[in-house]
Amino acid sequence: MPFTAKDQERCRRDFPSLARTFNGLPLAYLDGPAGTQVPEAVIQAIAGYYRTSNANTHGEFPASRETDEMLHATRETVAAFLGAPSGREISFGQNMTTLNFSLSHALVREMKPGDEIVITQLDHESNRGPWLNLRERGVVVREVALRPDGRLDPEDFARQVNGRTRLVALGIASNALGTVNDVALARRLSREAGAWLLLDAVHAAAHFPLDVTALDTDFLLCSAYKFYGPHVGILYARPGLLDRLPTDKLRVQEDEAPYRIETGTLNHAALAGVKAAIEYIASWGEGAGLRERIVSAMTGIAAWEESLAAYYFDQVRGIPGVTVQGPDFAGPRAPTVSITIDGVDPRDAARALGERGLQVWDGHFYAIRAIEVLGLAERGGVLRTGFVMYNTREEIDRLLEGVAALARG
Numbered sequence: 001m002p003f004t005a006k007d008q009e010r011c012r013r014d015f016p017s018l019a020r021t022f023n024g025l026p027l028a029y030l031d032g033p034a035g036t037q038v039p040e041a042v043i044q045a046i047a048g049y050y051r052t053s054n055a056n057t058h059g060e061f062p063a064s065r066e067t068d069e070m071l072h073a074t075r076e077t078v079a080a081f082l083g084a085p086s087g088r089e090i091s092f093g094q095n096m097t098t099l100n101f102s103l104s105h106a107l108v109r110e111m112k113p114g115d116e117i118v119i120t121q122l123d124h125e126s127n128r129g130p131w132l133n134l135r136e137r138g139v140v141v142r143e144v145a146l147r148p149d150g151r152l153d154p155e156d157f158a159r160q161v162n163g164r165t166r167l168v169a170l171g172i173a174s175n176a177l178g179t180v181n182d183v184a185l186a187r188r189l190s191r192e193a194g195a196w197l198l199l200d201a202v203h204a205a206a207h208f209p210l211d212v213t214a215l216d217t218d219f220l221l222c223s224a225y226k227f228y229g230p231h232v233g234i235l236y237a238r239p240g241l242l243d244r245l246p247t248d249k250l251r252v253q254e255d256e257a258p259y260r261i262e263t264g265t266l267n268h269a270a271l272a273g274v275k276a277a278i279e280y281i282a283s284w285g286e287g288a289g290l291r292e293r294i295v296s297a298m299t300g301i302a303a304w305e306e307s308l309a310a311y312y313f314d315q316v317r318g319i320p321g322v323t324v325q326g327p328d329f330a331g332p333r334a335p336t337v338s339i340t341i342d343g344v345d346p347r348d349a350a351r352a353l354g355e356r357g358l359q360v361w362d363g364h365f366y367a368i369r370a371i372e373v374l375g376l377a378e379r380g381g382v383l384r385t386g387f388v389m390y391n392t393r394e395e396i397d398r399l400l401e402g403v404a405a406l407a408r409g
């Protein structure tokens, strides 16, 4: 369903933080790739859990039973969000990084020295570090090269994957450059090698409808704070796969998926918020079931965000002294645009823009390998702007004015 300028105006009223001003100016949240703002419905769900049902799980009393029911419903809701067959494939954790480390501890027990893992130069460190650490255990880690245009090199990808590859781990979309990777190529190469495919969907989940079944992935990870929810990590594992993995687990913990990788007590209130965040997204779509409404809403929101990002991209690259770092909008592209400004340190630029009430990030955003490979590490990385459903053309015009002023010096 199309997401229009009217919808965007309407949706802004749902996010209390968007009403803030700073130095007499509306505060523009253009920092979505590091975490979005949260609508009132999510705040209410979290507060509501504490007000009524706050208890631990598996007790024989009402608040505990309600908590069990809420957790079950949240798993089913996330399954609908990701296109998974059921909530049984959905595990939760503190954040994506922690879940990926846990997964790496399990997967390495299924590997032997000399086995190989393929990662990429474009990925966030959370999808590199856990795998690079396995070198201590004799695992060989190869990385797919990033080209200067901000895309992974498909020929190098094919060279890195071979008969010893046990896992291919890559992001669907880059939080640093907005690149959308060729996941179909990664699936084909990993399938030919008999390797698992693991997708980091942390950046992608905020911007595109996801379908783990169509992606045919073994694992997919994302984080609800990037799509209008609280700080919770999410792991999808292919049906039956997690049940067989030797995870770090206590004797008293349930053996089967999705619990097998969940340690200790989850953040129940936040999980009530995750469910509300997905229902909030779905409220912008149409269709008979939750999955249909999610896909319909995300399709409309994706087109809206892309129109904002493409506008910024076209305008900003026309400013003398500004270079866009990352791919153009000719192919699939996330609505995240990073730039450098000649002679201006990105940190100073972010600070100056912050004074104008324009909140944008500077640096490497943990995608440090990509920034190093592009030769931008010494100059402080890039200045990143991310667009989500509530951003406006007016915010972009203010940002363009601010960037132009910085570029003029």
Ligand SMILES: Cc1ncc(COP(=O)(O)O)c(C=O)c1O
Residues within 6 Å of the ligand: 033, 034, 095, 096, 097, 098, 124, 126, 127, 171, 173, 174, 175, 200, 202, 203, 222, 223, 232, 233, 366
């Ligand atoms: C692409 C990408 N992957 C992974 C992460 C890590 O997610 P988390 O903070 O949930 O560990 C981030 C966070 O910024 C990210 O942008």
